[in-house]
Amino acid sequence: MTTLADPVPGGRPGDVARATALGGELAGRGVQGIVLSYVDTAGVCRVKTVPTAKLASAAAWGIGMSPVFDTFLAHDTIVSTGVLGSPDGDLRLYPDLDALVALSAQPGWAWAPVDRITQDGHRHPGCSRTVLRRIVSEAAERHGLAFKAGIEIEWAYGRGDVPDDVFVPATAGPAYGAVRQVDLSECTADLLAALAAQGVEVDQLHPEYAAGQFELSTGALDPVAAADRSVLVRQTVRAVARRHGLRVSFAPAVTADGVGNGGHVHLSAWRDGANLHSGGARRHGMTGEAESFTAGLLARLPALTAVTAPSPSSYLRLRPSRWAGVFTAWGLETRECALRVITGTAGRRDQQANLEVKPVDLAANPYLALACLLTSGLDGLSRGAALPGEVTGDPARFTEQEAAALGVGRLPVSLAEAVAAFRGDEVLRAALGPVLADAVTAVREGEIASVEGLDDDQVAAAYRWTY
The missing domain is CATH 3.30.590.10 (Glutamine synthetase/guanido kinase, catalytic domain)
Known part of the structure; x- marks a missing residue:
């Protein structure tokens, strides 16, 4: 099961309370950090991580990451388009709580895929997970x-x-x-x-x-x-x-x-x-x-x-x-x-x-x-x-x-x-x-x-x- 609704600043209804409960549950199981994961245009999985105690904050306000990674090559060289590839800007990574899972082979860690939205709360047009969700919904x-x-x-x-x-x-x-x-x-x-x-x-x-x-x-x-x-x-x-x-x-x-x-x-x-x-x-x-x-x-x-x-x-x-x-x-x-x-x-x-x-x-x-x-x-x-x-x-x-x-x-x-x-x-x-x-x-x-x-x-x- 995956969440098909777009993230919103402040969290979707119920997300913060749910993330608070999940964070407490994971902490009780010895999970120290959450891997926030997405795949870039080159096919490389990029991540940021947060302490388990910050899961509720991530569900509410996201975690910052540059949009420049949409034009990273597989070996981390940067190319550019008319919109992407500069050092400017920031995005927010929002974890999908429905897909959150403790990693059995990485004790102390959990994992969740993310959707990326802009600082203004709009869909990031370079987020492939968001594009796929839209096509499925349509x-x-x-x-x-x-x-x-x-x-x-x-x-x-x-x-x-x-x-x-x-x-x-x-x-x-x-x-x-x-x-x-x-x-x-x-x-x-x-x-x-x-x-x-x-x-x-x-x-x-x-x-x-x-x-x-x-x-x-x-x-x-x-x-x-x-x-x-x-x-x-x-x-x-x-x-x-x-x-x-x-x-x-x-x-x-x-x-x-x-x-x-x-x-x-x-x-x-x-x-x-x-x-x-x-x-x-x-x-x-x-x-x-x-x-x-x-x-x-x-x-x-x-x-x-x-x-x-x-x-x-x-x-x-x-x-x-x-x-x-x-x-x-x-x-x-x-x-x-x-x-x-x-x-x-x-x-x-x-x-x-x-x-x-x-x-x-x-x-x-x-x-x-x-x-x-x-x-x-x-x-x-x-x-x-x-x-x-x-x-x-x-x-x-x-x-x-x-x-x-x-x-x-x-x-x-x-x-x-x-x-x-x-x-x-x-x-x-x-x-x-x-x-x-x-x-x-x-x-x-x-x-x-x-x-x-x-x-x-x-x-x-x-x-x-x-x-």
């Missing part, structure tokens, strides 16, 4: 729709006793192999225990394909809560790994030559408790609205990659025949298509059917990514967009002529190409607003400039421990 008001979302989390465990700039896998063994699970069983058992203590519902945790790689998936939530959970889970993975002498990398490409870490997004649209992706008369049980929603996403994929794959290292991962979904195509359970229709298991399809968006990694700001994905799908739904024919197998096998006949194209092969597509996409830019849209392009162009002249190995190394 979809309910205009279309009677609600959404469920989940973000897969992949990471690589590295040894912590090697130089900081080196990645040495903490475990060997085959992909999905029992060897890896055994090697890291104490660490991963502690991770499951920590997440359970924090109220995070884990569906699966298993060894993955790349060296030292694991994947975790959680239960579906409303989009804002799903983005919050993605940030919280990563905070917990890092903390548990550190207690076991390990490091973790969520970077899209831990090494230049391997399969990278994804952050695939699962989405489903619902009306009056019914899943639009199941029980319909269209292909694979979709309703007409679900097909149009999928078509909207398909149409905007090139521009979306500037948000869902926002790092130069993202394009080391987005390569054909690696299940990264680098083609503008959709299919039933087809892991090489950018959009994968999942019907779910017979007997549970009304609950499980969803759409998986594959060209997403964990360099992406999850609030920003979900805001743009929902905008794209809703645009298709509003237009009654037609979904083209599906694709089976690997689209890489098609000749240029065959791909053109099917409407299958290659997603951008570089961040520069993705930014050019985003610049030309009026629907996405309008949904984000000019301040945030300009920040996206400025930050991406800054990242491009920062790796100029670097080879693939150097690009992978530059971002390995950033996310």
Whole structure:
């Protein structure tokens, strides 16, 4: 459950009393401080912390932080737009008390995501969490729709006793192999225990394909809560790994030559408790609205990659025949298509059917990514967009002529190409607003400039421990 109302100076009705009670409860459990967390345009989680005794004050009046971080690059260089990037101004960070949780793997600390408002009490136009809340609320008001979302989390465990700039896998063994699970069983058992203590519902945790790689998936939530959970889970993975002498990398490409870490997004649209992706008369049980929603996403994929794959290292991962979904195509359970229709298991399809968006990694700001994905799908739904024919197998096998006949194209092969597509996409830019849209392009162009002249190995190394 997340709070969908905007913060206000002085606190929303009941917030101060509730924060006072929560602060007392947390203090009684030995919690000394609260981590106030948001994700910047570059995909980096930024924080401020307050003593537990100051939680009520934060709920009433927020905590100050500069808006300059909206134009920070992943390595803390600052770029600028016409509005952002100067040393001027201040914002207030307001914790979402509904999402406040004591951190099991960081004794003495609790965590809460924040919304950011101006000193005058207005929405900060660069706050991606606020933008996502607005899009979710407008979809309910205009279309009677609600959404469920989940973000897969992949990471690589590295040894912590090697130089900081080196990645040495903490475990060997085959992909999905029992060897890896055994090697890291104490660490991963502690991770499951920590997440359970924090109220995070884990569906699966298993060894993955790349060296030292694991994947975790959680239960579906409303989009804002799903983005919050993605940030919280990563905070917990890092903390548990550190207690076991390990490091973790969520970077899209831990090494230049391997399969990278994804952050695939699962989405489903619902009306009056019914899943639009199941029980319909269209292909694979979709309703007409679900097909149009999928078509909207398909149409905007090139521009979306500037948000869902926002790092130069993202394009080391987005390569054909690696299940990264680098083609503008959709299919039933087809892991090489950018959009994968999942019907779910017979007997549970009304609950499980969803759409998986594959060209997403964990360099992406999850609030920003979900805001743009929902905008794209809703645009298709509003237009009654037609979904083209599906694709089976690997689209890489098609000749240029065959791909053109099917409407299958290659997603951008570089961040520069993705930014050019985003610049030309009026629907996405309008949904984000000019301040945030300009920040996206400025930050991406800054990242491009920062790796100029670097080879693939150097690009992978530059971002390995950033996310």
